[in-house]
Amino acid sequence: MKNILHIISSPRTGISFSTKLGKAIIENLIVAYPSSKVVERDLTIDPFPHLQQKHLDAFFTRPENRTEINATDIKHSETAIEEIKRADVIIISVDVYNFNIHSTLKAWIDHIVRSGITFKLADTGVEGLLTDKKVYLAVASKGVYSEGPMKQFDFVVPYLRFVLNFIGINDIEVLRVEGSSIPAEQETILEKSLNEWSLIA
Template sequence: MKILRITSSPRKEYSKSIKLGAAIIEKLLAAHPGASVKHKDLTASPFPHLEEVHLKGFYTPVEYRLPGYDEAVRHSDEAIAEIKEADVLVIEAPLYNLTISSTLKAWIDHIVRNDITFRHTPDGDVGLLTGKKVYVAVTAGYIYSEGPGKAKDFVRPLLQAILGMLGITDVTFIMAEGLSVPGVKETAFQKALDSIKI
């Protein structure tokens, strides 16, 4: 089994999403001896935000690409190849300002490509990256799974929709929330660890 781990937090050793992702990886390796892990740290090698040259490269057939287009598309092609190769993805997604980090969004913008990872049809979009399992490690200072914060969680609905668009529908969210809430933060992370089921 091949596992692709996606890190999007810049906080390194202080990051709870990195710790949660590592715990998921640990359980995956325990359940699947011999599995390999490829780690993509989006903060160490950030994906460029989309510019005109990227979009032109995406939509121009290889034989007609102008100089510079191939380099502009390289990040996207490599990221898509990594996903295709993987059986399982572990995406670490801390909740920043109610949504995902810009580093994770930039990666997403490079992997969502018409006729490569999904296809428009008269009956709706059809995903082309099927047969994969995804675990998403979500961390948040406030509580977003219930109560007044639930309507402000744009991490899980966004990732569920985008992954589904790509044909990846087997998605499990592991959430450590309330990490800054007195009376909750003391046990919040351990509660998330205990909820990991592989």
């Protein structure tokens, strides 16, 4: 049994390839781990606020000193971090927009990367505190970024790898649905991505 957290960041709802890929990964996981529980967090339906001073004030106020306003301002962050802590497996569905992630996903990241909570400064450098997690990045893009001339513009996967490593998550697998702007590829790219992936239970 696995606790699975699915983060959806595409505003394209049911037609998003990254969302479809994420759900397909979950279906495969459930076959391997039949009693698994899935929590879905759609950031486009329930978006996290972009960081403001009030959020930072709440982050750096000790719990015993927080006001009711602080508690409200920190709620998104506390909820997101608790969801991650409970999860064994995290699937992050990511569409590539203008060579980067959607702002809804960036806002979520800003609420989970917190000093003393998900990482800390140690004598040897930064130590990530969210360990023993498996992450699947379900990445969809109209172009092809995994190889060829556009590979140098793949800012999404390196960034997500870095920020996840920073908070202690190092077991990361990337699945891609690429070339959705190519008419001949549109009908088969999702199936192709899944066929190239083998789940090791």
